[in-house]
Amino acid sequence: MSLATILLVDDDHALAELLAMRLLANGYHTLCAHRGTQALKILRQEVIDIVITDLKMAHMDGFELFENIKKHHIGLPVIMMTAHGSIPDAVDAIQQGFLSFLSKPIDSQALLSTIENALEHTQTRSVITDQHRYFGITYQSSAMQQVVKHIQALAPSNVNILIQGESGTGKEVTAKAIHQASEHANGPFVAINCAAVPAHLLESELFGHKKGAFTGAISDKTGLLQSADGGTILLDEIGDMPLDLQVKVLRVLQERTVRPLGSHIEHKINVRFLSASHKDLQQAVANKEFREDLYYRLNVVSITLPALRQRPEDIILLAEQFVETLSAHEKHLSPQAMTHLINYHWPGNIRQLHNVCEHAVVLSSNKLITEDIMTNALPLQSEHHFQGLNDAKKQFEQEYIQKVLSLCAGNVAEAAKLAQRNRSDFYKLMKKHDIN
Ligand SMILES: Nc1ncnc2c1ncn2[C@@H]1O[C@H](COP(=O)(O)OP(=O)(O)OP(=O)(O)O)[C@@H](O)[C@H]1O
16 A cells, blocks of 8 residues: 655744654654745655645745745645644645644644545545546546436447547547447457558458459458447547548448449348537538438437547546556656646647557656656647637637537527527527537
8 A cells, every 4th residue: 555645844942853753653753844944845855755844934934835836736735734822824724625623732633534534525525526537438528428318328228339539539439438338338449540551352241252353352251240239339530531431331331231333142230320520520421422312320318428628637647547547556646747737738639639649658756747757758849820800709709609508408499598699699609619
């Protein structure tokens, strides 16, 4: 079991050392600081679970230290030590958000039970975080809460779902979650990236072939559609599927049968169809690059994943999860490193966040991933693209509508009223931004 680390802050050196010895005897790792500034320096360099601070100290008192901690180490439990009988200070401390207080002289039993309570408090925080996981989807933003509600509602039915979103927003993760929450969960989950397979091989990958069906077909091969029987198939980057193959896939969707290349036998399949695209498929239909009939078949309902920059609340949650996993629970992000992550615009979305965290874990030789390490791991600021006014307006409108809908728990009539638009106008805006 890893020991909790406690930071003791008191300008009375003898008292701090006495307390440190008592805590060490009870299995806690303790660090001592004799000034507020020294405490803040330690907090920047070490992973601390609890701070216990004296109130009256020269230069920076306990309240001022606490104000700093609240700003840069959100949620860290801080316990105040007050002089015996100083009730007003203790009341003040609790009102300002200190977790609890200890009266001097410090009673050993009270000290230990206060620390145990504080540790429970920290664990409760991570339990809350655990509730924001749904089959591999980690989230906390209201935009993703809506998406997950949508997935939960749609997964049990057998409808075809089109998952849209920028590259790296989690379309495949979402498809897997739908599969796992569906009645096909015990069957296979098969994904094919239509953009990654050369066009001339895609048909045989999907449908399979008989030996000799074409030059190079040296043996029979089962296609992915048949391999997915009893489960789910994800046709990823469906927008890149050649038009002639689109006709054949449409037929599979209608007939629910597959005929391998060079074969006369039709095989019945029971497969849930999911598709994904980072392209605007409606636009592709308008440009005659994608068949309209197939579009409507695949898009019985659609799920649009918000870009990471539209859900900054998820950045830290995801980053902490990635750092924990990549460092086998060894490393943590400093608050300053987190600020850099929040301020970045994430054109590559969650995949890019994962790569940056991986880079930072490799670069850092300490337990704490500092601001400097993060600045090195992040792409240069000069790579930021500056959004044009039209894109910025579009993004604002989309975020605004999502926010209003989320405030009204998805009730469109109420959302329209709040946005001071009539209902049909509001529906048009939702359609324009592909919001369900
Ligand atoms: N909500 C999430 N929680 C945890 N990890 C996620 C989440 N969304 C995406 N990821 C991770 O981010 C990476 C990219 O996700 P995924 O491949 O699903 O994105 P995508 O939208 O399908 O990307 P592309 O369009 O490039 O195919 C993966 O490593 C995935 O595990």
